[in-house]
Amino acid sequence: MEIPYTVEPRPDTGLYNAKLGIWLFLASEVMLFGALFSTYILLRTGNPNWVQHPMDVPLATLNTMLLISSSVTVVLAWAGLRLKNFAQFRKYGILTLLLAGGFMVIKGFEYSAEFSAGLFPWTDNYMAVYFTMTGLHGLHIVGGMVVIAYLLGPGAKMWETEPERFTNRIEVFGLYWHFVDLVWIFLFPSLYLL
């Protein structure tokens, strides 16, 4: 049986199913990260002896720039497919993967420096919050890297048979990726600068 509404919009929602699906998923993600932000606010404002360890702001700023850049490369990859230009998609898709990889490598350096300084998730509340939130965010980055690697590799075969459906897949991936970027936009000042 063929899956309906993979390309044409459903008459009632005006959306193809994957797009509705990703927005419902992102709604659940808002609640997941929202709960963690709420917990952070409660723990921090409720503790008069809150300890804030100095974090590596220049590295985190560089990571912010990498993630913002990867959001642009994703929309440019999608624009490439809409222009029927697969080479543009491939170029910007690979760039997205590299930028995401760069983000994780830098995060790895940061974690390594923190462990060397004796800072672990069980050190205090700040470090627990820091590792939980950046760790969960990092897992989202890794998940996105797996998906874009698949779409650049074996998944790209769909471009030959169902180009519109493939273009929609990239749009859906892009929505997820921008959300991951958006979460970092709030994590960065909350954990590194305040």
Add this chain to the structure above:
Amino acid sequence: MSAHDSPEAIQAETRKYIMVFAGLAVLTIITVAISYLDLSIGMAVALAMVVATVKGSLVAAYFMHLIDERKAIYAILALTMFFFVVLMLVPPAAFSDHTGVSTEVAREADGEHH
């Protein structure tokens, strides 16, 4: 192909994406610069959150196309935002109920009562 998907429209969109990227980069620098100012914690939090919200709105509006989306998505987001606000109200609600008050402060408060 709709007018939305014409090569000219897509090229124009691409230029918009680059401009948004430039805006996000500048705002990131502003966020870091604010953290070096000698501000009270309340002012620093407020400014940082204002800048982050502007950045987040740019990403949501342009990269996630929320500036021009279907009603079904706005409906999902409105419901999500309602419950997100409820989550954000948990800390102040907890304090107004004295839950989460540090042990030291609670002990002092108890001492005053006895």
